[in-house]
Amino acid sequence: MTHQHPALTAEQKKELSDIALRIVAPGKGILAADESVGHMAKRLNQIGVENTEENRRLYRQVLFSADSRVKKCIGGVIFFHETMYQKADDGTPFVQMIKDKGIVVGIKVDKGVVPLAGTDGETTTQGLDGLSERCAQYKKDGADFAKWRCVLKISDNTPSALAIMENANVLARYASICQQNGIVPIVEPEILPDGDHDLKRCQYVTEKVLAAVYKALSDHHVYLEGTLLKPNMVTPGHSCPTKYSPEEIAMATVTALRRTVPPAVPGVTFLSGGQSEEEASINLNAINTCPLVRPWALTFSYGRALQASALSAWRGQRDNAAAATEEFVKRAEVNGLAALGKYEGSGDDSGAAGQSLYVANHAY
C-alpha cells in the first residue's frame, strides 16, 4: 500500500468533477425517473393505467416535456435502460430532450438485490459482470452519471457486519468501474425506514454504514470529488411511536454525514424513501437550515416525492398531460428552494412548532 498506480488521469478527474458539480449546482437536484418495469407496474396500477411500454413512454414524456423552469432546479435525471432509448411523440430522443435543457443524463446500472446466505434476510446487489462495457456504451449514448442502489435494513440483529461490508465493497467496485468510463457514480447505500426503531438507532446505523462505504471507496482508489452520495435521511422507523420534528431529523442527518462523509464529496442527494412529497421537501429544507457546518451540497434525488402529484393528475389521459407536467414542475421548484434552505412550507406548521423540539448537537 505504498505506491500509487493512478486510476485516473488529471483530465479524467476534471471531467468527472465537472459533471458532479453540474448535477448539484446550487438550487439543483435530481429527478429519479429510473423505476424498473416491475416498479412502474405498481405506480401505474395505483392510477388504473396498464403497464405497457407505450404508457411508460407517455408517462416519462409528461415529465420530460417540462419547460425551461426546470433548468434551474433539476441538475440530473436518472433513466432506466428502456427509457434511454425511447423518444417523444415528435421523434426526439428523451436523452436529447433532457440534454437540451442543460440537464445531465444518468442511468441505473445495478441489477437488483440478491440474498446473502446465512443472514437474516439480508441482501447484496448484483450487476458487476460486464459493467465496464455497459458503462462505455451508456457514455456513448449520452449518459454522464450512474446510480447503484444497495439496501440494508434495521432489525434486532441487522444490518450484520457482513451485509455492511459486502454492500460497501460492491458499491466501491461499481464506483471504480464507472469512473474508468467517464461516468460519475452515485453511491446509494439505502437503510430502509421499515421498523419501529427510533431516530437515534437510525443515526447510529447510518454512521456505521457510511463509515464502511467511505473506507471501501478509499480502498478501491475511487476519486471522491467525482462521486455523489445518495443516502437515506436519518429518520425513525415507519412504525416508531415517537414523532420527531424536521429540525431533529435535520440535526441527526447532518451530524451523521459530518462524522462520515469526507468534505471532498461534492454533493449528497437524498432519497425520499417513502416520505410524502411535502415531508421530503420540508425535511430537505430543514437540513439546509441546520446550524452545523455543511461542506457538501445537500439536495434531492427524488422519485416518488417528485412524481406523486404528477402521476395522479395524469391518470393515463393525454388531455391531462399538461396539468400533470405542471404538477411536476411545481414540486421540482419547491425542492430547488428546499435545497437552498428557502422553502417556507405549504402552509401552517413549519417554523415555530419545529423550533421547540430542537436539541443541542452534542446530544447526538
Add this chain to the structure above:
Amino acid sequence: MTHQFPALSPEQKKALSDIAQRIVAAGKGILAADESVGTMGNRLQRINVENTEENRRAFREILFSSDASINQSIGGVILFHETLYQKDSSGKPFPAIIKEKGIVVGIKLDKGAAPLPGTNGETTIEGLDGLAERCAQYKKDGVDFGKWRAVLKITSTTPSQLAIQENANTLARYASICQQHGLVPIVEPEVLPDGDHDLQRCQYVTEKVLAAVYKALNDHHVYLEGTLLKPNMVTAGHSCPKKYTPQDVAIATVTTLLRTVPAAVPGICFLSGGQSEEEASLNLNAMNQSPLPKPWKLTFSYGRALQASALAAWLGKSENKKAAQEAFCKRAQINSLACRGQYVVSGKTDTAATQSLFTVSYTY
C-alpha cells in the same frame, strides 16, 4: 453492529467538545513541549547545555512564564510526565501557571515505539496497559487532553497494510480510553518525511493512512467532535531532489484532508516534523490562504518549530531568559497569524528560524 451502547453521556460529549473548541479557538494552536528526557537531551546538546532535570525545568519555566498575552496564540500545551509535576522557581506548579493563562494542559500518553516483527523495520506504539487509570489520575492533576504519536515511514515497501491497520487500531483504542476519562485525545499518525519520495507519493500514503485512522475511530465508537488530529503536512521527502512551494504543500495537504477527515473533527493541528520555524509557519499560512474549503480549523502543534529560536537565545543562561521568551512569543504570534492566513513575511530572515530541524527517523 445494530444496537448502540452509548460510550459517552451527552454531558461527557459536551465537556469533550468544549475542551477541543477551546484548544483550537480562532488564531490559537498548541505548544508541543512534551519532549521525553532523551529527546530533550538532543535539544540541550545542540546548545551545549547539560541534560539535567533542573535544566529541563528551567527551560520549560521560560516558556510557561511568558506574558499572559501568549494565550492569544496558544490554546494548549502538551507536557511530558516529568514536567507536569515540576514547579517554577517560586514553587508554583507548571499546570497551574498554564491554566491561569486560560491555556489547556495536555499530556503525552504513549510509551514509544515497539517493533512489528515480519515487517521492514516498522513499528507500533505501546502504552495501552493501565491507560485508563493513568488518564483518570492526569485528569485529577489538571490535564484535559492527551497525545499519542504513531509513526509510519515511506519506502519502496512501506507503510505496509499491517503497519497502517495496527497503528490506526492502537490510536483508536487510546482515543476511546481518553474520552472515557474526560480527556480529549489528539490523534497523531505521523508519516515521516525521511526519504526521497515526491509530494504525490506522500499525498497518496497520507490519504491511505488517514482513511484507516478514521475507519478505526468509527469502529471504536470514538466521538469525533471531541478529538483533534495531529497529522504531518503533505510534503516531499527530505532527500527529494524536486522542490515545492508552500502553495504546493498547501494544496496537497488540504486535498488529502478533504478526502479523509470528517467535518465533525473540530481541528487539525499539524506537526512540524523537522521543518524550520519559518517553513512551518509559511506552509501553515499557505493552507489557510488556499481557496479550498476548510470545514475544520487548520492550526499548529509545534515543538521544534516553536522552540528553536528560544533555545538558541537561552543557551542555558538565566540572564538570557527574557530574550528566549521574546523569541518564543514571536514564533507563537507568527503562527497565530498563519492560522488565519495573515502572515506576511517581513523580509529579514534569522538563522535559527530558517534552520532545518530535520533529524533522521525522528523519535521522541
